[in-house]
Amino acid sequence: MITIVGSGKVGSSMALQIAMKELDKNILLLDIVEGLPQGEAMDITHLLAERGIDVHVKGSNDYGEMRGSNIVVIVAGVGRKPGMTRMDLLNTNASIVKDVAKKVAEYAKDCTIITVTNPLDPMTYVTLKVTNFKPNKVMGMGNMLDLSRFKSFIADAIKLSEHSIQALVIGEHGENMLPLIRYSSVSGIPLTKFLSNEKAKGVVESTRKVAAEVIALKGATIYAPANAVTHMVDAIVKDRKEVMPVATYLNGEYGVKDICIGVPAAIGANGVEQIIELELDAEEKMWFMKGVESVKSAVSGLAL
Numbered sequence: 001m002i003t004i005v006g007s008g009k010v011g012s013s014m015a016l017q018i019a020m021k022e023l024d025k026n027i028l029l030l031d032i033v034e035g036l037p038q039g040e041a042m043d044i045t046h047l048l049a050e051r052g053i054d055v056h057v058k059g060s061n062d063y064g065e066m067r068g069s070n071i072v073v074i075v076a077g078v079g080r081k082p083g084m085t086r087m088d089l090l091n092t093n094a095s096i097v098k099d100v101a102k103k104v105a106e107y108a109k110d111c112t113i114i115t116v117t118n119p120l121d122p123m124t125y126v127t128l129k130v131t132n133f134k135p136n137k138v139m140g141m142g143n144m145l146d147l148s149r150f151k152s153f154i155a156d157a158i159k160l161s162e163h164s165i166q167a168l169v170i171g172e173h174g175e176n177m178l179p180l181i182r183y184s185s186v187s188g189i190p191l192t193k194f195l196s197n198e199k200a201k202g203v204v205e206s207t208r209k210v211a212a213e214v215i216a217l218k219g220a221t222i223y224a225p226a227n228a229v230t231h232m233v234d235a236i237v238k239d240r241k242e243v244m245p246v247a248t249y250l251n252g253e254y255g256v257k258d259i260c261i262g263v264p265a266a267i268g269a270n271g272v273e274q275i276i277e278l279e280l281d282a283e284e285k286m287w288f289m290k291g292v293e294s295v296k297s298a299v300s301g302l303a304l
Contacts, residue, residue, distance in 0.1 A: 002069065002071045002233065003069040004018075005031075012043075013225075014073060015029050016044050017226050023237045024070070029041050029058070031061065038060070040059055064107055074117055075117060081219075094126055097123045115127050115140040115247070120141065122299050143177070143245035144245060145225050147169045153206045154203055158186065165186055171288045172295055173262060174291070178287045182284070232267060243265065
């Protein structure tokens with residue numbers, strides 16, 4: 001069973017996309033708001049029935065129903081409002097995520113957790129510490145979402161198919177994220193062959209800022225986060241060993257210890273199965289470490 005904790009627009013969109021890909025026969029939507037997960041589950045079920053997809057989606061307010069889940073996605077928390085940064089949500093969402101993480105540890109102690117709640121990297125760390133799970137069993141979505149935005153801006157800049165683009169974003173899921181032009185390519189051809197330094201800087205800056213723009217226009221980001229999580233769930237369920245950027249616990253990698261932040265990792269049935277260390281140049285290292293310090297500062301003030 002796959003459980004999604006938080007049944008708002010993002011959580012319900014995840015349930016729909018996961019069900020459409022038939023990644024599990026049973027999907028549970030959990031929420032503290034009575035009626036919301038049940039209504040979302042009914043709506044999704046009606047769509048699946050017409051499509052002939054034999055996946056059972058259930059909504060509940062009882063955390064006990066997640067018992068035995070293989071994967072739990074934590075979306076619960078307050079979302080960003082226009083003008084807010086992700087870190088503005090820190091204290092409120094830390095309290096919510098701590099409560100959820102305790103319940104996950106109680107009812108689904110063998111699961112793999114994907115954290116989505118912002119600020120993403122600190123909340124992944126909170127989840128890991130509260131559950132006391134092995135580090136490979138807890139990961140955060142952040143850079144997978146950033147990656148989708150980065151690829152979109154690359155495609156727009158070079159006027160070539162998104163299908164040809166391989167790209168990478170690491171670091172903090174926030175203002176200090178690190179879109180890696182140097183590690184991105186077009187069908188294996190280095191991206192630097194297609195973009196001038198000036199255009200490359202514009203693509204990177206747009207990637208860092210676009211989430212705030214989407215939120216200002218429509219109030220929340222929904223479909224791209226849902227797609228990012230579905231991609232991660234697919235890699236776990238099908239044991240793909242697929243390399244993707246996720247927030248994970250570092251214990252010396254990249255010269256960093258006791259922090260969760262985005263890096264490339266092989267994702268499979270055991271969760272984070274391998275962390276891949278990249279050689280970063282001086283500017284890349286500067287941005288990566290800015291993110292590290294931001295996350296460290298955030299978690300230092302939390303009681304865990």
